[in-house]
Amino acid sequence: MRATKRVSSRRSSILLWIVAIGVVLFLIAPVTIVVPVSFNSTRFLEFPPPEWSLRWYREFLDSGGWTASLWRSLIVGFLAAAIATPVGTLAALGLVRGRFRGKQLIRSALMLPLTVPLIVLSIGLYAVYSDLRMIGSVWALALAHATLGLPFVVLVMSGAVQNFDETLERAAWTLGASKLRTFWQITIPSLRPALAASALFAFIMSFDEIVIAVFVSGVHGETLPVRIFSFLQTEISPVIAAVSTLLLLALLSLLLGRGMARVLSARRSAPRATADR
Structure with a gap:
């Protein structure tokens, strides 16, 4: 019986690995095709490229x-992250540590952008910004x-605040810190x-967003996703593959730098832990 169970568990694990590898390959395949297409020498998307060229990167x-x-997408993304991160952090601190009525209602209100369709939110923002004559403004798009x-900042920071050791704060207060x-x-x-x-979540959400940007960015305030979308409607060029x-x-x-930073911090903390012992 045990041998039969081991064989069946091995088969199920092998099947699971096959399915997982298949899903990963299905997701990665389009990305791996985009890279060689970007070095195409012709005006059309061809794979494999007949000749290798940096023409579309130069363009x-x-x-x-x-x-x-x-640059507009980068600026808007940094501004959006700079606004959402402190506001979401303070909201998470209040929701986790505060004791007041209506806390669940406030939490639900902060999560509304995750549930409201983007097209509905975009129409509402367009109506408000049109009255305020803010269509095309970088700050208007950053606020949106x-x-x-x-919501992502509130969710991440709420979990971090819940796991935070409050005795550290009490110790600081005991020592006279304000x-x-x-x-x-x-x-x-x-x-x-x-x-x-x-x-990072807030920046990526802003950099990758297109629906609200179409309504709010205006004619001369295109972000990179909006320009790619409008470019695809008129012409399919390898320059899009180069951008991608x-x-x-x-x-x-970014991922490599973050991984190296973790490795370096772990190496720095290891000698300290050994010395403490």
Whole structure:
């Protein structure tokens, strides 16, 4: 019986691995095709490329429209993260530690951007920004994207605050530190990894968003996703593959840098732990 169970468990694990590898390959295959297509020498998307060339990377870098939309997306993303992260952190602290009526109602209100369809939210924002004459404003789009990133910040920071050891704060208060100094020197450094993850979530949400950007960015305020979408409606060019490859390289560099930072921090903390023992 035990041998039969072991054989069946091995078969199920092998089947699970096969399914997992198949799903991963299905998701990665389009990305791996985009990279060689970006080095195409012709005006059409061909795989494999008949000749290798950097033509479309030069067109992307030399085109003022593409670089302007990229910088606009980066600026809007950083502004959205800079707005959503502190607001969401303070909201998470209040929701986790506060004791007041209507707390669940406030939490539900903060989660509304996750449940309301983007097209409905976009129409509402367009109506408000039109009256305020803010269509095409970088700050208007950043505020809209910060609203989208706020629920993710609240969720991540709520979990971090719940796992935070409050005895550290009490010890600081006992030693005479004020609440403000304790917050800046004890609480914030302890929540730094969650803050970084929250800011990254908010930035990615803003950088990748297109529905609200179509309504709010205006004619001359295109973000990179909006420009790619409008470009695909008129022409299918390998320059889009070049843009996608550059974004993929940026993402891989970010992940690699984050992994190296974790390894370095682990190596630095290891000698300290050994010395403490």
